[in-house]
Amino acid sequence: MVGQSLHLVEHGSMENITLYNYFRSSTSYRARIALHLKKLTFEYKPIHLLNNGGEQNSEAYRKINPMGGVPTLVHNGHSIAQSSAIIEYLDEAFPQSYQLLPKDIVTRAHIREFCQIINADTHAYGNLKTLGYLTKNFSMKDDQKSAWLNYWMHEGLTACEKILEKSSRKFCFGDSPSAADVFLIPAITTAQRFEVDTKIYPNMTRVFDHCLKEEAFLKAHPFRQIDTPAELKI
Amino acid sequence: MVGQSLHLVEHGSMENITLYNYFRSSTSYRARIALHLKKLTFEYKPIHLLNNGGEQNSEAYRKINPMGGVPTLVHNGHSIAQSSAIIEYLDEAFPQSYQLLPKDIVTRAHIREFCQIINADTHAYGNLKTLGYLTKNFSMKDDQKSAWLNYWMHEGLTACEKILEKSSRKFCFGDSPSAADVFLIPAITTAQRFEVDTKIYPNMTRVFDHCLKEEAFLKAHPFRQIDTPAELKI
Numbered sequence: 001m002v003g004q005s006l007h008l009v010e011h012g013s014m015e016n017i018t019l020y021n022y023f024r025s026s027t028s029y030r031a032r033i034a035l036h037l038k039k040l041t042f043e044y045k046p047i048h049l050l051n052n053g054g055e056q057n058s059e060a061y062r063k064i065n066p067m068g069g070v071p072t073l074v075h076n077g078h079s080i081a082q083s084s085a086i087i088e089y090l091d092e093a094f095p096q097s098y099q100l101l102p103k104d105i106v107t108r109a110h111i112r113e114f115c116q117i118i119n120a121d122t123h124a125y126g127n128l129k130t131l132g133y134l135t136k137n138f139s140m141k142d143d144q145k146s147a148w149l150n151y152w153m154h155e156g157l158t159a160c161e162k163i164l165e166k167s168s169r170k171f172c173f174g175d176s177p178s179a180a181d182v183f184l185i186p187a188i189t190t191a192q193r194f195e196v197d198t199k200i201y202p203n204m205t206r207v208f209d210h211c212l213k214e215e216a217f218l219k220a221h222p223f224r225q226i227d228t229p230a231e232l233k234i
Numbered sequence: 235m236v237g238q239s240l241h242l243v244e245h246g247s248m249e250n251i252t253l254y255n256y257f258r259s260s261t262s263y264r265a266r267i268a269l270h271l272k273k274l275t276f277e278y279k280p281i282h283l284l285n286n287g288g289e290q291n292s293e294a295y296r297k298i299n300p301m302g303g304v305p306t307l308v309h310n311g312h313s314i315a316q317s318s319a320i321i322e323y324l325d326e327a328f329p330q331s332y333q334l335l336p337k338d339i340v341t342r343a344h345i346r347e348f349c350q351i352i353n354a355d356t357h358a359y360g361n362l363k364t365l366g367y368l369t370k371n372f373s374m375k376d377d378q379k380s381a382w383l384n385y386w387m388h389e390g391l392t393a394c395e396k397i398l399e400k401s402s403r404k405f406c407f408g409d410s411p412s413a414a415d416v417f418l419i420p421a422i423t424t425a426q427r428f429e430v431d432t433k434i435y436p437n438m439t440r441v442f443d444h445c446l447k448e449e450a451f452l453k454a455h456p457f458r459q460i461d462t463p464a465e466l467k468i
Binding site for chain 2: 068082085088109115116130133134137159
């Protein structure tokens with residue numbers, strides 16, 4: 001299997017969890033925040049999305065992740081791909097730890113709606129393989145890339161801000177972090193990396209600033225992982 | 235509010251559910267299958283995605299769906315957008331009706347993973363607004379459109395087939411329909427509309443044929459809705 005070396009990210013108790021992931025991937029970042037919020041110890045296995053033709057494309061890795069994507073969570077021998085599925089699973093498998101979805105079913109629904117605006121309606125447009133396809137097959141130039149990213153990210157972020165106007169306080173839904181924050185912070189980080197202006201969203205900016213003071217979000221940050229290149233480390 | 239006329243889709247009991255949706259949208263189709271599997275009566279409010287500049291873009295509709303997308307479920311005055319969130323909500327709000335996710339948490343996780351391969355990694359590439367953007371801004375020609383759709387749909391469907399090799403029997407996960415079938419059937423329908431060959435996937439084809447014999451899937455079919463144009467009705 002890929003990612004041979006053992007790197008434990010510790011929180012005390014041993015849970016037999018492995019996370020295959022990549023420092024910069026926003027879906028990996030989501031899974032890391034969730035694990036840290038829940039204070040679950042996990043083994044960090046880096047999957048480099050660019051080296052060796054993309055380690056996610058190896059036959060060995062495709063066995064645990066049929067899309068060849070990151071992240072994949074392995075718990076007690078069960079592989080689970082897709083960050084949304086991982087986050088729901090963590091809440092169900094570890095009900096005694098911090099809950100990413102609250103008990104009230106309407107609020108749970110609104111948080112899931114928020115997460116899927118990012119996951120289903122925003123994320124695909126900015127990921128590596130989409131941009132690669134457009135460059136290769138549509139000869140996308142830099143200004144077209146910037147227009148593409150700005151258009152789709154603002155579509156999603158505008159809808160998120162609209163929800164946050166009503167739902168947010170310190171965090172996306174009230175005064176404690178939920179799955180919504182787990183999805184939002186990596187989305188903002190990606191948008192900023194692509195020079196999409198997120199400061200025009202006041203509620204989102206306030207929530208982002210609060211989250212970046214929280215230990216779980218700091219520990220999960222792309223620039224603080226074992227596979228973060230030295231020149232990016234903070 | 236848009237969609238004035240009252241069209242009840244009846245199953246007996248009255249549940250105070252309204253579904254804003256469009257006959258052809260695959261995300262709407264998901265929500266309809268879920269409601270029919272659960273035998274919940276709902277009011278069908280058509281939102282035409284093309285007429286009047288797209289009824290989903292009206293200010294009134296954006297109030298219940300911040301992305302301006304379909305479907306939106308309204309239950310007891312609570313609006314819920316995003317088909318994944320709607321399906322999870324229906325299972326939680328109506329636990330006495332047919333369950334779209336089984337009790338076992340690992341199987342739940344694998345079904346959610348399957349659904350998100352379609353929702354997050356496949357769907358965005360084929361939707362109306364993405365194709366519109368590519369046509370307008372990248373002068374996408376017919377052969378490029380076909381290549382684009384084939385590439386992304388096969389990426390997702392290949393991963394789904396890989397999962398189905400192990401998980402499927404009559405349906406995606408075993409012998410009764412689950413959320414996985416709710417997502418898969420509309421995905422295949424869309425792929426076929428775009429002339430993407432889905433017959434190369436034997437497990438998927440078997441499941442598809444089984445589902446299309448089930449009452450819930452038949453009732454939810456795009457060509458059997460009140461807003462289906464006469465020339466498409468079956």
